Amino acid sequence: MEQEDTVVLYPAPGIGHIVSMVELAKLLQLHAHSITILLTTGLLDHPSIDTYIHRISISHPSIFFHRLPHTSLSTTTTVSMAAKAFNFININTPNVATTLTQITKSTNIKAFIIDLFCTSAMEPASSLGIPVYYFFTSGAAVLSLFSYFPKLHQETHVSFKDMVGVELRVPGNAPLRAVNMPEPMLKRDDPAYWDMLEFCTRLPEARGIIVNSFEELEPVAVDAVADGACFPDAKRVPGVYYIGPLIAEPQQSDVTTESKQCLSWLDQQPSRSVVYLCFGSRGSFSVSQLREIANGLEKSGHSFLWVVKRPTQDEKTKQIHDTTTTTTTMDFDLSSVLPSGFIERTKDRGLVVSSWAPQVEVLSRGSVAAFVSHCGWNSVLEGVVAGVPMVAWPLYAEQHVNMHVMVGEMKVAVAVEQREEDGFVSGEEVEKRVREVMESEEIRERSLKLKEMALAAVGEFGSSKTALANLVQSWTTHV
Template sequence: MPDPMLDRDDPAYWDMLYFFSHLPKSNGIIANTFEELEPPAVLKAIAGGLCVPDAPTPPVFYIGPLIAEEKQSGDAAEAEVCLSWLDKQPSRSVVFLCFGSRGSFSGAQLKEMADGLEKSGQRFLWVVKKPPLDEKTKQVHGVHDFDLEGLLPEGFLERTKDRGLVVKSWAPQVAVLKKESVGGFVTHCGWNSVLEAVVAGVSMVAWPLYAEQHMNRSVLVKEMELAIAVEQREEDGFVFGDELERRVRELMESEKGRELRERSRKMGEMALAAWGESGSSTRNLVKFVNSIT
């Protein structure tokens, strides 16, 4: 459950409560997902009114996946560096690590991540943000002006230069995920990122940070079976380097990882089919238009 929903002293709690209480009063709900992605039990529960026991359930129109046109937070040269590097890597060999436009980590966590990546032996593309001043903060806007080498273990960039690329703050995520060389995605489980990975047919290592991401992680791992979860320290979500190494290896090297990657590939095909001429999302969009005309 999102953190604000656990704290009645948080103004966001009351804002969300107000919003949720008005959903049953709407004439319909548009959801950026597609029927084939969602667990059948969830769709059945929503359609049967089990999610809103004391009020009518409005019709829900699943019309995704809708992927926003990528806004370039960095410059074209930065994007080209990432994409050109990926073009030189073997098929499905690269692990992409990116935690959204606002996800950030403490200096200590970055060092653990570097240690895990180095020990994993895998190729990687890693987007690193400047740590927040308050190490308890997990959200920060991208800043390009910082000493990357100073944040990472001494010699890390040199030791991994033949199989890894570390970039500051931003990478063209949609374009990266579509590259043939990308075989796995370590993600914060933000829904936009999840959909982008699903459309690209890329399996995930789930590392949630805030908001509804822990709930997304649970569904991705247990219901959809499109991700492997990292084990996080309960009190602060910290992940040790050995754990990251273990999960990256599991995704990229194990039989379970192979099955998960194949399932992700098939789900990517279903995502594209949902917007085909007779696809589920196309049909739902027609139903939505008919409901308002």
């Protein structure tokens, strides 16, 4: 009897990585494959993940979830969070090997698609003769940077964090300040640096790389990747498939009282009048920075919807690492962290909400005219698809790379000027950039043009639709 075909996906731990993989799975299931998603247990677990998985299992019966056995992580506190996560994924490799072997007994695995951070799973899959693909959830510019990282490593002998004033030149990218490299790459004495070097060195070994972007969005980086300019060996470039923009659909169960309040408030505002400010699931600021933002918004004279997270204790920290506990994200008094009387003075033209807003729906509202964003790639794509001009305020990870693409190549954003030593942004700067993006007809027209291009890419004869067909075709030709 002929075995049934399946595709196996393996995201890194955490809801963000899982949601991205599920969106890819939804796209792939249209091509008559059953999909199995492997999930680790023991790091960044949260009840919301189980709720989400249950919902997807019911709405998409051809997507199966397989929990790997619980794995404990040593409690050493001396290494970074990234190093701990990479070590946890590494420890799970035998579990992945066992599971893949079991699956091959009853089905034919056409492809094994892994997160970049799950590179350690490449070995067991290859030994079983299963083609391995990466799912790259950032854009082409970041793919170019990561592919080029091994070369940067060879050319430099100190940590990027110590290379103050140095700009790195990477094919397909604008010059990038060394100190703005993604955190796990900043310090050579952090084990995460060497893990990242390993991941990036092995990128060319994959059968293909699936990218959540579309060719027309980042043509300079797409060309640099296609030419092999960013790879150590230009002759050894895997197939790259740009299948985006892939955006998580709004979920009915996410509709809370607060989110309904946001949307009904937006529906009462005039067309193209509101600035929306949100800095992702982890982006957060000190109280002094929050007060500068408030002052800038008040002086700008524009209406605003602002999502504020629990403030950080450290002026230099721009993110909350643990987003899985409600105490870190909720339960704080907004009025105590904002300037005295701010909420009262701006109540006729502003709405401040704590922690979360239904971003995809917010951006689709006709009253939203601009988006102040931390430049996380999902947020960038959501802004592009909504055709909303942006103010780029990168905080961490690869967001500085994204900012350069948004401002320099896409031309849909203006960037805030950040203080060199700690990234602080003044209220005057906030006011200036909000006014600039709200008043620029050029950026608005360009944003609408890019929205059309995004819709065309995923349309019937679009570049992303074609790339997806080519990806699926590659599985049948490599049996």
